[in-house]
Every structure is written in C-alpha cells, then in structure tokens.
Amino acid sequence: MLKYQAIAEDLRQKITQGTYQPDDQLPLTSELEKIYHASKMTIKRALDHLESEGLIVKRRGSGTFVKGLAMNDLDKLIRHSRSQLFGMSKVYAGHAVTSKVRVFEIVTAPKEVKTQLRLNHETFVYRIVRVRLLDGTPFSLETSYMPIFLIPNLRRQHAEQSIFSYIRDSLHLKIQSAHRIVRVRGANSQESAELHIASDSPVAVVQETYFLASGIPFNYSVTTHEPKHFALETVIID
Amino acid sequence: MLKYQAIAEDLRQKITQGTYQPDDQLPLTSELEKIYHASKMTIKRALDHLESEGLIVKRRGSGTFVKGLAMNDLDKLIRHSRSQLFGMSKVYAGHAVTSKVRVFEIVTAPKEVKTQLRLNHETFVYRIVRVRLLDGTPFSLETSYMPIFLIPNLRRQHAEQSIFSYIRDSLHLKIQSAHRIVRVRGANSQESAELHIASDSPVAVVQETYFLASGIPFNYSVTTHEPKHFALETVIID
DNA sequence: GAGTGGTCTAGACCACTAT
DNA sequence: TAGTGGTCTAGACCACTCT
Numbered sequence: 399m400l401k402y403q404a405i406a407e408d409l410r411q412k413i414t415q416g417t418y419q420p421d422d423q424l425p426l427t428s429e430l431e432k433i434y435h436a437s438k439m440t441i442k443r444a445l446d447h448l449e450s451e452g453l454i455v456k457r458r459g460s461g462t463f464v465k466g467l468a469m470n471d472l473d474k475l476i477r478h479s480r481s482q483l484f485g486m487s488k489v490y491a492g493h494a495v496t497s498k499v500r501v502f503e504i505v506t507a508p509k510e511v512k513t514q515l516r517l518n519h520e521t522f523v524y525r526i527v528r529v530r531l532l533d534g535t536p537f538s539l540e541t542s543y544m545p546i547f548l549i550p551n552l553r554r555q556h557a558e559q560s561i562f563s564y565i566r567d568s569l570h571l572k573i574q575s576a577h578r579i580v581r582v583r584g585a586n587s588q589e590s591a592e593l594h595i596a597s598d599s600p601v602a603v604v605q606e607t608y609f610l611a612s613g614i615p616f617n618y619s620v621t622t623h624e625p626k627h628f629a630l631e632t633v634i635i636d
Numbered sequence: 637m638l639k640y641q642a643i644a645e646d647l648r649q650k651i652t653q654g655t656y657q658p659d660d661q662l663p664l665t666s667e668l669e670k671i672y673h674a675s676k677m678t679i680k681r682a683l684d685h686l687e688s689e690g691l692i693v694k695r696r697g698s699g700t701f702v703k704g705l706a707m708n709d710l711d712k713l714i715r716h717s718r719s720q721l722f723g724m725s726k727v728y729a730g731h732a733v734t735s736k737v738r739v740f741e742i743v744t745a746p747k748e749v750k751t752q753l754r755l756n757h758e759t760f761v762y763r764i765v766r767v768r769l770l771d772g773t774p775f776s777l778e779t780s781y782m783p784i785f786l787i788p789n790l791r792r793q794h795a796e797q798s799i800f801s802y803i804r805d806s807l808h809l810k811i812q813s814a815h816r817i818v819r820v821r822g823a824n825s826q827e828s829a830e831l832h833i834a835s836d837s838p839v840a841v842v843q844e845t846y847f848l849a850s851g852i853p854f855n856y857s858v859t860t861h862e863p864k865h866f867a868l869e870t871v872i873i874d
Numbered sequence: 875g876a877g878t879g880g881t882c883t884a885g886a887c888c889a890c891t892a893t
Numbered sequence: 894t895a896g897t898g899g900t901c902t903a904g905a906c907c908a909c910t911c912t
Contacts, residue, residue: 400880400881400882401881401882402881402882426896426897426898427897427898428896428897428898436882436883437882437883437884437885438883438884438885438898438899439677439881439882439883439884439900440881440882440883442898442899443881443882445898449813452813452815455812455813455847455849455850455851456898456899457849457850457851457890457891457897457898458889458890458891458897458898458899459889459890459891459892459896459897459898460890460891460892460896460897460898461897461898462897462898463851465847465851466754466851466852466853467754475815516704516705574693574873574874575687575690575693575871575872575873575874576871576872577690577713577869577870577871577872578869578870578871578872579867579868579869579870580818580840580867580868580869580870581840581863581866581867581868582820582838582839582840582861582863582866583838583863584837584838598836599822599838600820600821600822600837600838600839601820601838602818602819602820602840609693609703611693611695612693612695613693613695613701613703613704614704615704623820625819625820625821628819628820629817629818629819630817630818630819630868631815631816631817631818632815632816632817632818632870633813633814633815633816634813634814634815634816635812635813636812636813638899638900638901639900639901640900640901664877664878664879665878665879666877666878666879674901674902675901675902675903675904676879676880676902676903676904677881677882677900677901677902677903678900678901678902680879680880681900681901683879694878694879694880695878695879695909695910696878696879696880696908696909696910697877697878697879697908697909697910697911698877698878698879698909698910698911699877699878699879700878700879
C-alpha cells in the first residue's frame with residue numbers, strides 16, 4: 399500500500415472511531431508530517447483523498463476539519479466511496495447480494511453496443527441478463543455486453559457470482575474507470591415482472607461503460623433499478 | 637489561473653479542437669515538461685484533472701492517450717465536468733434557463749432542514765420554491781432552504797436569476813462542495829401540474845446539501861426533475 | 875534493457891485567515 | 894504579522910510495459 403493511501407486510511411479510521419470527531423480540527427499539516435514521517439506533498443495528497451470523499455474540509459489559513467456530519471453519514475460516505483467501481487456487493491456489507499442469470503449467450507454486437515465499446519467490425523459479445531437480489535428481494539435487472547476477445551472463457555457460473563471478480567482475479571485485468579448516465583422512466587413489462595413492481599412504476603436506468611487500465615472499454619451495461627432501494631450518492635468537490 | 641489549470645485547459649482545447657484526436661497519444665510527460673516549462677508533478681496534476689474528467693487515459697510504461705470516444709462525447713464530458721457545482725445554466729449553454737418563483741418566504745427550519753444544515757436551535761431560513769424552465773419548458777421543481785444568518789439580504793429577484801451568483805459575486809462566499817443523493821419515485825399532484833406530466837409519472841428526485849469553503853452547510857434543496865430531460869452523467873476513476 | 879508514468883522528498887515561495 | 898494550507902520545483906527512486 400502506498401504511503402499516502404496508508405495515511406488516508408489511518409486518518410479515516412481515526413475519524414470513524416471518534417478519535418477525531420465531527421467539527422474537530424485535525425493536526426496541522428506540519429504536525430502530520432512528523433507523525434507520519436512524510437513530506438508536505440504526501441500529507442496533502444492523503445488529505446485530498448479524504449476531502450474528495452467528503453469526510454474533511456480544508457481551510458487555508460485556518461486548518462483542516464472533520465466535516466460536521468452525523469457519524470452515521472460519515473460511515474455511509476466511507477462505505478460508498480469504496481464501492482464506486484465495484485458491484486453493489488460492498489455497499490450492502492452484511493447483506494446477501496445474489497444473482498439470477500436469465501440470459502447467457504453470445505451474439506454479434508448490436509449497434510449501440512458497437513458504438514459504446516468502439517467496435518468497428520462485426521464482433522462477438524456476451525449478452526448477459528441478470529436479476530440482482532438483496533436478501534432474496536430483487537432490486538435490479540441488468541443487461542451487460544462484453545467482447546469475448548477481451549474477456550475470454552467467461553462462464554455462466556461467473557455471472558452467478560461476480561463478473562468483476564473474474565476479470566480482476568482470474569484474468570488479472572485492471573478496471574480503471576467508468577462513464578455512467580442515470581435516467582428515469584416507467585418500467586416495461588419484463589422489468590415490472592422481474593422486479594415485482596407495477597408496470598409503469600418509476601425505475602432508475604443506469605447506463606455504464608467500463609474501461610480497463612489500458613483505456614479500452616470492455617463492458618457496456620444498462621441496469622434498471624427498482625425505486626425503493628435505489629439511491630445514488632455523490633460528493634462533488636470544487 | 638494556476639499553472640496546472642492553464643496546462644489542463646490548453647490540453648483540453650487541443651483535444652476538442654482535434655489537435656489530439658481520440659486514441660491519439662499525447663506527448664510524453666518529459667516532453668510536456670519542456671513544452672509548458674513545468675515540473676513533472678505539475679504536468680501530472682494537469683493530466684490527473686483531464687483523467688478525472690474522463691478525457692484521457694494514462695498507462696504506466698506506455699504513455700498517455702485521448703480516450704477513444706466520439707468527439708461528441710468528449711465535448712459533453714467537458715461541458716459536464718465544468719458544471720458540477722453550478723446551476724444547470726452552464727450545461728445548457730445556448731439555451732435559455734429561466735425560473736419562476738412560486739414561494740419566497742422565511743420560516744423556522746423544519747426538522748429535516750435542521751439536520752441537514754446542522755442547526756441546533758430554532759433558526760430562520762429562506763424557503764424558496766422554483767420552477768426551472770429550459771427554453772420555456774419546465775424541467776424541474778426545486779425547494780431550497782438557506783439560513784438567513786449565512787445568506788443575508790437575499791431577494792426574490794435573486795431567486796428569479798441565479799441564487800449561486802448572488803452568493804459568489806455579491807456575498808463573496810465560496811461554494812466548496814456538495815453532497816448529492818438521487819432517487820426515483822412517482823410525481824405528486826403539484827409536481828405533475830408544474831412539470832406538465834401525468835400524475836404518478838416517474839420523476840428523479842435530487843437531494844443536495846451545499847457547503848461553503850468554511851465547511852458550513854448553507855443550502856439544502858430537493859429538486860424534482862421531469863424524466864424526459866433528466867440525465868445525470870458521472871465519470872468514476874480508480 | 876530502455877522507456878514510460880508514479881511516488882516521495884526537501885525546500886522555496888505564494889495565498890489566505892486571524893489577530 | 895504570524896501561522897495556516899497551496900503551488901511548484903528538481904531530482905531520487907520505483908512500478909510497469911514492451912521488445
């Protein structure tokens with residue numbers, strides 16, 4: 399683990415454990431330099447991370463302070479910021495997230511998929527449709543496309559567990575970033591049936607394109623979320 | 637303007653103007669150092685910004701590349717990343733964003749508002765309800781609360797224009813960050829009337845708390861968005 | 875092995891806040 | 894005016910990719 403990450407992690411813990419409480423002032427950067435035997439830039443970087451997670455506020459001329467939120471909210475921010483690029487599995491720690499695979503097939507990439515994944519020629523892609531459940535209750539319906547030449551040997555069994563784990567742990571590929579668009583509309587008949595909601599009931603539609611560290615998009619997915627459990631939290635800085 | 641911002645801005649332009657095209661490799665960091673007479677760290681910082689906007693991809697050992705997206709998408713990313721903390725006004729450049737003020741009053745802060753704005757005692761807050769229109773068509777209904785002791789002398793006229801402009805330009809306060817939660821539900825009767833949609837039509841509900849550079853929350857708002865024009869885009873890194 | 879970007883440092887100097 | 898965090902530098906060393 400990198401030094402600035404370790405420092406951020408340590409401060410994060412001290413905030414959740416109450417060593418530093420909401421509205422408390424953190425030690426001065428000059429003091430943090432001594433505490434962690436790090437340079438000014440490294441300390442700044444660690445603090446920048448915590449700031450982008452919404453945990454602290456820096457005031458030039460005054461000091462650095464824990465954001466004045468309920469501990470509950472601070473906890474939520476931490477859990478949330480760690481799960482940005484991963485499945486829902488981490489957000490719902492303590493709950494069982496499972497999947498029912500409805501479709502697992504290989505097709506030639508449809509037009510929208512070709513565009514999103516920047517495929518110029520006819521290309522075979524997995525088409526995977528899954529219902530995701532939280533403690534047995536369905537909360538989302540996901541349709542996902544991945545080129546087979548990028549993600550070889552994917553099996554139905556992986557889709558039942560975590561596709562991302564397979565990509566990271568078995569293929570040793572790094573997921574670097576994602577573009578996400580959230581929209582709203584009424585549920586269609588399949589969605590209402592799978593998510594146990596009235597037809598035309600409001601749903602959140604999340605369209606995502608995931609990129610590998612190489613910059614290549616490898617996954618295009620459209621996920622429909624049942625309204626009751628859907629909540630997308632973000633912290634905006636600057 | 638800071639050096640790393642100027643460098644980022646210059647590269648951003650070169651990307652939109654096509655000097656560097658999608659999938660092109662940018663000059664090496666060592667070359668950028670010479671071009672901009674800047675140190676490695678400063679170049680890195682500029683590139684980090686562009687990366688967090690989703691415009692470029694860095695590959696250790698290989699180089700830095702423009703993300704392989706349609707120019708159209710790159711443009712969208714740029715416009716979007718600049719408008720994170722501002723009103724919708726900038727996203728819809730070229731279109732007229734106007735407001736109709738439905739309520740402009742001062743009330744004692746309701747419970748939820750007291751919680752979100754961390755008010756311990758009875759406190760007077762503005763309660764402002766606005767319909768926002770794009771080229772004359774309503775797209776959102778916003779209810780906004782701000783303590784009068786933080787934002788003095790706010791007038792109905794400011795709410796008809798831009799409240800944030802008043803805060804920044806007249807009060808000289810800096811808006812530093814915001815926490816945002818997006819949810820989905822059916823429209824109530826007021827929303828359906830104001831937004832010209834069927835009752836129970838799906839709407840996006842965006843709940844936001846804005847913070848000043850001092851770390852103090854000064855604005856709590858709940859905005860209901862008509863589904864057709866609502867699209868919230870995000871880039872997730874790391 | 876040659877070449878890429880990443881981390882970290884020590885220190886100069888700047889911008890802002892408080893008193 | 895003293896003290897805070899911010900920017901920027903020059904350079905050492907590290908991690909990764911490609912051949």
